[in-house]
Amino acid sequence: MSITPLMPVYPRCGVRPVRGEGCYLIGERGERYLDFAAGIAVNALGHGHPHLTKAIQEQAATLMHVSNLYGSPQGESLAQRIVDNCFADTVFFTNSGAEAIECAIKTARRYHYVNDNPHKTKLITFNNAFHGRTLGAISATNQPKMRDGFEPLLPGFAYAPFNDLEAALALVDENTAGFLVETVQGEGGMTAGTLEFIQGLRKACDEHGMLLILDEIQCGYGRTGKFFAYEHYGIVPDIMTVAKGIGGGFPLGACLATEEAAKGMVIGTHGSTYGGNPLAMAAGQAILDIMLEPGFFDHVAAMGERLRGAFEQLLPNHDDLFEEIRGKGLMLGIKMKEPAVSRDFVAHLRDNHGLLTVAAGENVFRVLPPLVIEESHIAECVEKLSAGAASYKAPTS
């Protein structure tokens, strides 16, 4: 038997974390890492945040799980709090991002179905998109590495280049239900939607009775320096998926919608055994207790400016390695120049300089620190990155 008990679908590296302290991870042998990966934008408050851990501990001892067949004071109050702070009128809680995407796709299809437009099933999505790993979510991307061997996939998707409004509009026909798009692409290469692109999609939706579905699973929940990334664009979506930062490490996601967009989602149309259970809701409330404190998003924006500014100063010293800085707020990416390879550079920073970052598409590496970093962490990151750039040898091929 050579297969590992843990199904070998991840290229797991040598870092084996056993403890977390704020912005640091501690490995099995006691070694420390500055965690600017944050569980891929999940640990918004870092590790072991006292308010979050206390809330989870207390709720676990009080009531962990009950069926969604019962009334949910915990779910009602978290949903109300989210609704009070964004475009949405209603929330469906899930356990992951991909499940939130499934709910968004179903909500969009049902909307047109109950509007007597059952033929409107096609969602236009974008090259390099990442929406998760369920069959629905991989159908919504055209990245072969996620789709190969899993056909037949869900029909009803078409793909346009990201940030190419003309190309997206050219795909619209009488069967189009709407657009599904990351406001800021994460896994695909940390590219922010342009103002013209996101606003143009909104306008097309308004004109043609289509739905704008934003995937803010990575870029939402404070990551870009606002509660949600769409706030940078002066528009609102009809449906939006969130996850990652929403539970700060507790598995939680949500599909948010306006009353109009959710009109087809009536009793019996959707469900989840665990979705929105009291333990998850306690985690979600604890995150909002901290994030909705005055000044939290301003802090993210300010730290994002600092970090970007520091990267901008560093870049010219290594113009053989680094091409450009991408992203918004504390969702930053640096595009590398060949022969430098981002995946390889991430491993180098990790193994030789104790700095954790994440690789992304288009030869970019992602810098996704906890949202609660201070200037000292930025200084430490820049020091490690600078030393890492100086000592890095690109693979010769």
Ligand SMILES: *Cc1c(COP(=O)(O)O)cnc(C)c1O
């Ligand atoms: C991570 C991510 C997902 C998938 O979330 P899971 O919790 O892994 O299912 C979907 N969309 C985006 C933009 C993501 O970053």
